[in-house]
Amino acid sequence: MNSQKGGRVAVGRVARPHGLKGEVRVQPFLSNRDLLRHIPRFFLSREGPERLIPERVREAPGGRDLLFFFQGVTSYEEAEALRGRVLYAETADFPPPEEGEFYYFQLEGLPVREESGRLLGRVVGVMPVGPYDLLEVETPEGRSFYLPLVEEVVLSVNLQEGYLLVRPSPGLIEVQLGEDRE
Known part of the structure; x- marks a missing residue:
């Protein structure tokens, strides 16, 4: 069957801080970037426990990126520490695809x-x-x-x-x- 079932997949990358209060710009890896809005938690590695819980997501100005506020990331410095990090999501956290569709x-x-x-x-x-x-x-x-x-x-x-x-x-x-x- 499918080797990816039940694992984590890379869904985006933190590009840079946005503003001074911990918000970060995320570049989605998914063709449907709005799926990122429905994922309840992100991980900073394929297998490790380090995770980020989104508090708020909004459109980034002028592009296809999204802006995230994550729990516990409240300063520019904390956001800067995430720069370049890949975000992973559990496949079980994705909403089920519509009939005839797939991820x-x-x-x-x-x-x-x-x-x-x-x-x-x-x-x-x-x-x-x-x-x-x-x-x-x-x-x-x-x-x-x-x-x-x-x-x-x-x-x-x-x-x-x-x-x-x-x-x-x-x-x-x-x-x-x-x-x-x-």
């Missing part, structure tokens, strides 16, 4: 299969690159290639059975792996 962290580790049933590899990450995101897929031989995360290529995401069904454009994978077409 990117749920895709990591899932097998990627063509319609013929041929295993292409496993998802190792998702990269936002512009108008669509890219799935990074690692082959059984340890090489990587990318597939656009669009309906024409990713036909279905089956979280229950744990796999992605894809229809890559002819030659798309071979070109990336430097293989001759047959």
Whole structure:
């Protein structure tokens, strides 16, 4: 099944203090940044106990960042100590996705299969690159290639059975792996 179930995922980075009273600017790693507003606690490492409880969240001026006040962070100096720190969230703290939707962290580790049933590899990450995101897929031989995360290529995401069904454009994978077409 899914290797990420029940763990922590990186959801943002503290960019810098905002003002003098402990507020910090957070750069979200999630395509839906508003999810950060619903997460009740953040951790400062993937496994450690150090955590931050949000008291208030608001829009940052001029961009896609959010401004957070965390419990116990009440001065510029305390906010400055968080600069550059990655924020992690427990996957259990995410609100359940809508029917037919998924979180990117749920895709990591899932097998990627063509319609013929041929295993292409496993998802190792998702990269936002512009108008669509890219799935990074690692082959059984340890090489990587990318597939656009669009309906024409990713036909279905089956979280229950744990796999992605894809229809890559002819030659798309071979070109990336430097293989001759047959």
